[in-house]
Amino acid sequence: MAAAAAKHHTFYAIGISYRKADAEMRGAFSLSPDAIDSLLVQAKAEGIPSLAVISTCNRTELYGFAQHPFQLIKLLCEHSNGTVEQFEKIAYVHKNEKANNHLFSVGTGLDSQILGDFEIIGQLKLAFKKSKSYQLINPYMERLINAVIQASKRIKTETDLSSGATSVSFASVQYILQNFEKNSSQRITLFGTGKIGRNTCENLIKHTENKEITLINRTKNKAELIAGKFDLVVKDYAQLEEQIAQSDILIVATGAQNPTVSKDLIFTNRPLLILDLSIPKNVNENVRELENVKLIHLDELSRITNRTLENRVHFIPQAEVIINDIHNEFKLWQESRRFAPTMSALKNKLALLKEAEIKGNRTKITDFNQEQADLIADKIIQKIAGHFANHLRDEEENMEEAIELLNKVFKLEQVVF
Known part of the structure; x- marks a missing residue:
């Protein structure tokens, strides 16, 4: 019976992304690491033979085999705050070859909000590795992700699609450089030292001459590890309100499921720029009620274009040739x-x-x-x-x-x- 049922499983890619879902909706469908673990456990119990899950600031997607895509949609909605009705309005469902094409496009940075952002391939690797630990990756999906990884490596080494610094963390630094004089000294507080926070910190050090950067994280020792690398100041989480009052720029990248910063934390009349790099949003919209505060979310940052990103468009055809080459090998x-x-x-x-x-x-x-x-x-x-x-x-x-x-x-x- 099991073998007969397996014959009818089809490969699907289902999910939502920045293309049709705004930050609020992406936040509703985002999955925490614990939620992904619970989803995979349930999928295995329900007889899903192979499944990988990715949830980033720009997309939440499930790649897997099912008898019907609704099996995967149901899993996503049960473990996130999104509903089936919302999903139907903004989502996509790709099947078989189209699902393969989508994974190649995502994994090689062609479908990234910032073209050529290659952070996504690392996130995909981790997603498939986690599923493999649950014995939820079949030979087909293992071969497919290896092909996507190979394509990503070749595009990175053989084209200039990934030239220059990229990602939302880089875009945030670009925004600061475009809106403040280069030699001026702004007091910057970085709240949250996860991957995006770390990358932002590195980009701040690399592309600005500003040394007045203070790190705050709920777990202080994580912030101290990064601060030691760059000789920066670390403050306790309890000092966040006090630190905001002394800051010109607040960068929030906590990765929390609910807002961690609201107008109740802001007691200053000096101009304050807040950059929210998180999905779901980590800064409450009520900060906009304060006349001295300017709030910029990552969706706005991602629309920032510069010469580096514009030049990348010219290398898309080269990338597509590489993808077709490796994809054809997979098809054989x-x-x-x-x-x-x-x-x-x-x-x-x-x-x-x-x-x-x-x-x-x-x-x-x-x-x-x-x-x-x-x-x-x-x-x-x-x-x-x-x-x-x-x-x-x-x-x-x-x-x-x-x-x-x-x-x-x-x-x-x-x-x-």
Whole structure:
């Protein structure tokens, strides 16, 4: 029964991204690490054979095999704050080849909010690694993600699609550079030292001459590790309100599921720029009620264009050639994999017929030569199998019908990969 059911599983990519979902809606569908763990546990219990989940500031997506995409949509909505009705308005569902194409586009930075942002491939690697720890990655998806990783590496080394610094963290620094004099000294507070916070800190040090940067994190020792690397000041979480009052720029990247900064924390009349780099939003919209505060969210930062990003568009065709090259290799593997079980079963069937015929004629033929009989029969089996393999390759659209016919004619055992 399990094998028969597995035959009807289809590969899907479902999710929401910055293309149609604003920051608030992406926040509703975002998944915390614990939520992803719970989702994977439930998927395994429900018989989903293979599934990987990614949730970043720009997208939340599920890649996996299911009998119907609603199985995956239901899992996403049950473990996030999004609803099926909301999903239907802003989401996408890709199937089989289109799902493959989507994963290649995402993993190589072509579908990133900032073109050429290669942070996503690291996030995909971690997502697939986590699923593998739950034994939720089948050979198909493992081969597919390895192909995407290979394409990402080649694009990075063979084109200039990823030239220059990128990502939302870089865009935030670009915004600061464009809105403040380069040699002026702003007091900057970075609240949150996760991956985005760390990258922002590095970009601040690298691209500005500002040394007045203070780090605050709920877990102080994490902030201290980063501060030690760059010789920066660290303050306790309890000092956040006091530190905001002394700041010109507040960068928030806490990764919390609810806002961590609101107007109740701001007791200063001096101009304050707040950059919220988080999904869900970590800064309450009520800060806009304060005349001295300017709030910029990452969606606005991502729309910042500069010469580096504009130049990248010219390298898209080169990237697409590399993707097509590696994707075609994956397709060849995929095609051979589709009829490999049938060909294996056919060879076994022909081998059984050979053994039966040899056994039946061994005593009937004078001076019967077992070795020659085996050699000739094996060559015939290889030729027959080769003809059938070529036929299946040529069928393409009707391959499933051809496989079914072979199974019926030779009464082969149903084998499903």
